[in-house]
Amino acid sequence: MELAKLTQLNEERRARRAVILLTDLGDGSSRIVREGEKLDGELGEAVAKAFRSGKSGTIEADGRTLFMNVHVPPARIVVIGAVHISQALAPMARIAGFDLEIIDPRAAFATPERFAGVGLYAEWPEEVLRDRPLDRYTALAALTHDPKIDDFPLTAALQAGCFYVGALGSRKTNARRRERLVAGGLSEAQFDRIAAPIGLDIGASSPAEIAVAILAQIIAALRQRDLSGALPGGAMAEA
């Protein structure tokens, strides 16, 4: 592969665009195919299928042996709330390979000292998400306990089809949240996709343990989701 092609591939990946690197295993030549690009014949079918499934693999097409390396955007976690749990979740998520960013309009919480090296926005979610919209490759965890901060991004995440949506708070808190968000226009079925109380039920007690429970639940939602392109179903009904 030429350096120019490698550079272009990395640019596409940084911009969160889905691409496939096609390598001819016979002569070593390669090309980059963007999602949505139309290719003819057997190759076109195989490429479309690979974008849907996200699975890399070797295919025989049009008399050639080709390796398709599928690069779909890295899964991202958006955390609402620069709280103690987020301080533990940020390094854990990075080790597990997720991009992570934190939004909290309370400037006293969202300080670089508490979140060194983390993408941090000390602004209202309404403002941040206008410039950095949520997408299907994003998980949203709402951790402030404050409806004024959490409610908007929860609704936005469900509407954007985020592969995971979770919210901190007791069952009672969540019942009140249901009343508010359904009154605000969400359907009951949409609301049911919210994992609340957040995190797998592992008896987590400290903020770091709760961060493990949340990260595990996000990984489960990512790896066990429907690959047909449909939106994920109720994430972790038992949680």
Next chain:
Amino acid sequence: MERGMDTSSGANDPGDELAVAEAWKKAGRDVAVATVVETWGSAPRPVGSHLVIDDEGNFEGSVSGGCVEGAVVTDAMEVIESGRAKMLEFGVADETAWRVGLSCGGRIRVYVEKIA
């Protein structure tokens, strides 16, 4: 293994092998990229995984979780030398298993190419 979404880190991350390959090459080093193109059985790293190698044998990433990296690095240095890509195969059925087999019992094919 289903990989609908890539959790390999963002392209600026030190754990991102393709970003490492680009950075090394741009720093003037000779670089080869090894890629898992096929797996059978319980292979430790999924198809699409990378190992990046330079002409001094430095490497980043993993194609087998540590089982055969040593052999891949040796072959990669030959690929850097010759400029010709190579297909490697490792597994219990292979006679090299004696020396560098996959203890998990799987088989993998690894494509090694030079960044030109």
